[in-house]
Amino acid sequence: xxxxxxxxxxxDNSNKWKHIWLQFRKHKGALVGSIIFSLIFIxxxxxxxxxxxEANEINIRERNQGPSLSHPFGTDQLGRDTFxxxxxxxxxxxxxxxxxMLLSLILGSSVGLxxxxxxxxxxxxxxxxxxxxxxxxxxxxxxxxxxxxxxxSEAYGPERGMFVLIVMAIGxxxxxxxxxxxxxxxxxxxxxxxxxxxxxxxTGDTKLILHHILPNVLSPILVSATLGIANAIITESALSxxxxxxxxxxxxxxxxxxxxxxxxxxxxxxxxxxxxxxxxTVLSINYIGDGLRDAFDPRIRGR
Amino acid sequence: xxxxxxxxxxxxxxxxxxxxxxxxxxxxLAPNDPMAQVPLTVPPxxxxxxxxxxxxxxxxxIQFYKWLVKFFWVEPQxxxxxxxxxxxxxxxxxxxxxxxxxxVMDMIVERLPQTLWVxxxxxxxxxxxxxPIGIYSAxxxxxxFDQAGTFVTMIGYSIPPFFTGPLVIVIFAVxxxxxxxxxxxxxxxxxxxxxxxxxxxxxxPVMVLALQTTAQISRYMRSSMLDNLxxxxxxxxxxxxxxxxxxxxxxxxxxxxIPVVTxxxxxxxxxxxxxxxTEQIFKVNGIGQQLIGAIYANDLPTVQTITFMxxxxxxxxxxxxxxLYGLLDPRIRYD
Numbered sequence: 001x002x003x004x005x006x007x008x009x010x011x012d013n014s015n016k017w018k019h020i021w022l023q024f025r026k027h028k029g030a031l032v033g034s035i036i037f038s039l040i041f042i043x044x045x046x047x048x049x050x051x052x053x054e055a056n057e058i059n060i061r062e063r064n065q066g067p068s069l070s071h072p073f074g075t076d077q078l079g080r081d082t083f084x085x086x087x088x089x090x091x092x093x094x095x096x097x098x099x100x101m102l103l104s105l106i107l108g109s110s111v112g113l114x115x116x117x118x119x120x121x122x123x124x125x126x127x128x129x130x131x132x133x134x135x136x137x138x139x140x141x142x143x144x145x146x147x148x149x150x151x152x153s154e155a156y157g158p159e160r161g162m163f164v165l166i167v168m169a170i171g172x173x174x175x176x177x178x179x180x181x182x183x184x185x186x187x188x189x190x191x192x193x194x195x196x197x198x199x200x201x202x203t204g205d206t207k208l209i210l211h212h213i214l215p216n217v218l219s220p221i222l223v224s225a226t227l228g229i230a231n232a233i234i235t236e237s238a239l240s241x242x243x244x245x246x247x248x249x250x251x252x253x254x255x256x257x258x259x260x261x262x263x264x265x266x267x268x269x270x271x272x273x274x275x276x277x278x279x280x281t282v283l284s285i286n287y288i289g290d291g292l293r294d295a296f297d298p299r300i301r302g303r
Numbered sequence: 304x305x306x307x308x309x310x311x312x313x314x315x316x317x318x319x320x321x322x323x324x325x326x327x328x329x330x331x332l333a334p335n336d337p338m339a340q341v342p343l344t345v346p347p348x349x350x351x352x353x354x355x356x357x358x359x360x361x362x363x364x365i366q367f368y369k370w371l372v373k374f375f376w377v378e379p380q381x382x383x384x385x386x387x388x389x390x391x392x393x394x395x396x397x398x399x400x401x402x403x404x405x406x407v408m409d410m411i412v413e414r415l416p417q418t419l420w421v422x423x424x425x426x427x428x429x430x431x432x433x434x435p436i437g438i439y440s441a442x443x444x445x446x447x448f449d450q451a452g453t454f455v456t457m458i459g460y461s462i463p464p465f466f467t468g469p470l471v472i473v474i475f476a477v478x479x480x481x482x483x484x485x486x487x488x489x490x491x492x493x494x495x496x497x498x499x500x501x502x503x504x505x506x507x508p509v510m511v512l513a514l515q516t517t518a519q520i521s522r523y524m525r526s527s528m529l530d531n532l533x534x535x536x537x538x539x540x541x542x543x544x545x546x547x548x549x550x551x552x553x554x555x556x557x558x559x560x561i562p563v564v565t566x567x568x569x570x571x572x573x574x575x576x577x578x579x580x581t582e583q584i585f586k587v588n589g590i591g592q593q594l595i596g597a598i599y600a601n602d603l604p605t606v607q608t609i610t611f612m613x614x615x616x617x618x619x620x621x622x623x624x625x626x627l628y629g630l631l632d633p634r635i636r637y638d
Contacts, residue, residue, distance in 0.1 A: 029457075131321050134621060136613035138576040139594060143329060143606055146598045234463050238580060241465040242595060254465070261469050261584070264484075268473040275466030283461035290457075 023295035030291020033284035040281055044090035053081035056249065076259065076270070086273055089251040093233050093278070096166055096252075100232035103171030105178060105225050112182025113209055113217070117190065126183070129176050137173045141235065144169045145244040162246045166239065170232045178224040185217045219296035226289035230282045237278050253278045304629065311625045315618050322614040323374070327367050330603050373398050374611070378408050402602040411590055411608065418589030421486070422578045425509040429516025430567060436517070437524025437563075441532060442551060452521065459518025464577055467511045468584035475507060482506050486587040508585045515577060516570070523566045527559040534558075561631045568624040572617040 024030055074082050115125035145165065152161035189195060190213075198212050237254030239245040241261075246252050253274045260270035345353075377397055397406040440449040476484035483504045492498050531537065532555055540550045579591035586592075590609055597605035 131318050134318055134614065134617045135322060135325065136572070136576060136610055136617060138579055139610040139613050140326075140329070142579075142594070142598055143326075143610060146601070146606075147329065230461070237463060238465060242580065242583060244598070257465060257469070264469060264472060264477065268477050271466075271469040271473060275462075275470065279458075279462040279466055282463075283457060286457060286461050 020295045024291050027287075027291035027294055029287040030294075033287030033291070036280060037284040037288065040090065040277070040284075041094065044087050044094060047087045048084065048091075051081075051084050051087065053084040056080065074267075074270070082256075082270070082273060085251045085256060086253070086277060089253045089256050089274065090277060090281075092163075092246065092250070092252040093236060093254070094281070096163065096170070096236045097229040097233040099163075099167040100170035100174070100236075101225055101228035103167060104175040104228050104232075105221060107171060108175035108178025108224070109182050109214075109217075109221050111175065111179040113186055113213065115179070116183040116186025117205070117209055117213065122183075125179075129179050132173070133176050135173065138235075138238070141169050141173060141239060142242065142244055145239060149244075158247045159250055162250075166236055166245065170235050174228060174231055174235075178221065178228070181220045181224060182217050185220055186213055189213055189216055219292075223289050223293045223296065226285055226292060230285040230289070233278065233282055233285075307629050308626055311622055311629075315622050319615065319618050322618070323371065323611055324367065326607055326610050326614065327370060328363075330607055331363060331366065370398075370607070374608070381406075381408065398604050398608055400597075400602055400605045402597065402600045402605065407605050407608045410593065410605070411612070414588060414590050414593050417486075417587050418575070418578055418582065418591060421505065421508050421581070421587055421589065422512065422574055424505060425512035426516055426571065426574055428509055429513035430520055432513065433517040433520035434524055434563075437521040438528055438551070438556065438559075440521070441525045441528030444529065444532075449525075452525070456518045456522050459514045462514075464511050464515065464580050465584065467514060468507075468581060471507050471510060472584070484585070486585045508581050508587060511581055511584075512574060512577060516574060519570060520563065520567060524559065524563050527562050528555060531555045531559045561628070564631065565624040565628045568620050568627060571620050572613065575613060575616060 076082060076085070111125050111129065115122045115129075148165050149162070152165045155161060156164055195208065195212060198208055203212070233253075236245060236252065237257065240252050240254030241258045243258060246255055248255070256274035257271065257278070260267075260274065263270055381397065398408065399405070400407045400410060403410065436452050436455075440446075440452040443449055472484045475482045481503075484507070486504050486508060492501050537550060537555060540554045541547075545554075575591075578589065579594060581587070582589045582591040583595060590612070594606065594609045596602075597609065
C-alpha cells in the first residue's frame, strides 16, 4: 500500500496494453498484416515525392508500355506512369477508408453507448438500427451518388465534393454493426460494481459514460474500426468500379481497375496491380482486426 | 408458433413502409429534373403539362400514396392476371419507366430469370462447398486443413468481386481460352451441346459469386460446430459408444445447423446486391445491370422499383430467418 492508487491504476493500464501487444505479436497473420499495411501506407504517403513521374503526366510517346526499369508497372493508354497513379489512387482510397471509418465509428459508438446506457432510448435506437440494417446498401449508395453528385461537385469542386459525398454515404450506411456490439457491451458493463461505485460517489451520466464506460468498450470499437476501414475501401472501389465514384481523370484503385477492364483483352496485366493493391490492403487490415480481436478477448482466440 | 410468426409478420410491415418512404423521399427530394432530357424548344407551359401528366405537380404525400398503391395494389393484380388470365388490372395505371415508357415490372420480369439463375446457382454451389469445409475445419481444429481453410476464408472476404471477376476472365478466357468471358443471355438450351455452352458460360460468374458465399458460410459453420463440439451431450453420445460419424453428423451437425441455416437465409439478399457488380463484369443482363442502366439514364421509377425490390428481399429473408430460427430452436420462440 505504499504506492498511491492513481499510479497503481496507470501501471495496470500500461500492463494491459503491454499484454495486448504481446498477444497481438503472437498472431502471425496480424503481424504480417500490419507490416504489409504499413509498407503500403508509407509508400502511398511519401512515395509520390520521390517518384520522378506525376500521376496525371501525359506522355503519348510512351503509351501502353509493359513493365520496364523506368516504369516498373508500365504505362497506360495516355502514357501515364501506372506506379505514380497507383500511389495517387492509394492516397485517395486510404483517405476515404479512414474518414468513412471515423464517421461510422462516431455514429455507431454514440448510438451504441446511448441505447445501452439509457433504457428510454434503447427501443427506439435499436429499431432504427434494424431498419438501417434492412436497407439495400449498394443500390442506395449508387442512388445517392447519382442524386447528390452534381450539387456537391458545384459546392466543393468535383474532387472534394465527391470525397465528402462518398465518405458521408459510406459512413451513414455502415455504422450498424458497431452500434450493436457497443450496445451489448455497455449493457453488460452497466451491471458491474465499479459503475455502481462511481455512481454512488455522485458521478454524473456524461462523466460516467466518458470516463468509465467508454474506455472499457474501446476494444470492440477498435476492432470494428479496422474492419470499417477495409469495408470502406472495398465500397469506394466498388462505386468507382461501377463508374459512379470519383471523376474519370482522378485516380483511385477502383477507378484504375475500371479503366484496366476496358483494355482487358489487349493488356490483361493492367488489371493486376490495382486489384492486388485493394486485396492486399483489405486482407492485411482484416488480419490486423482478427489479431486485435484475439488479443483483446482471450476467450475467442483461434475462432 | 402461430403467434410467433404473426408477430414477426407484423413487425416487418412498418419496416417495409419505412424503407419505401426512405427510397421515395431520397429520390424525390433530390435536386433532379425528369424534364432535363426534353428538348429546349418545347415551350415552358407544355413542359408544365408534361410534368403534371407525370404526376409531379401534386404534393409529396399524394405522390407517395399513389406510388404505394401502384406497387402494392396494382402490380400484384397484374401478376394475378398474368397467372390466371383474368383482367383485374386493365384500366389501372402502372409504374412506368421514363426511359422506355413501358411498365417497369414487365422489364424486371424479363431480366429476373438471368439474375436468379446466376445468383441462385452460385449460392447453391457456395453452400455445398462451404458446409464440408466448415465441418471438417472445426473437427480438425488447428490442423493444417483448418489453417488453410481460414486463409481461404480470409481471401474470400478480402478480395472483392470486381477483382476476382477480371482475374478469372484473364486466366480462363484470355490466357487459356477455355470459357467465354461474357454471358450470352439469348442463348437457349435445346440439346446437349447448347447445354454445355450454357454450363460453360455460367462457370465464371458462378465461381466469382460462390467464392464470397463460401467464405462467409464456412466461417459460420466452423464456429458453430466448435461451439457444439465441446458440449456435454457430445461426450455422452461418445460414451454411449456411438461411432464418430454418427456423433458428428447426427448429434453435432444437427445442432450446429440452426444458426447456419438462418445465416444462409439472411445472406441471400446481400448476394443479390453483390450480383450487381458481377453482372456488370460478365455482361449478364439481369436486374443489377438494369439498375445501373436506369441510374445512368436518370430513370427514377425503375431505380425506385428495383431498389425497393432489393429492400423487400432483405425484409422477406429476415422474416424467413426469424421463422426458421423459431421452428428449429424452440427456446427462441418462447421469449
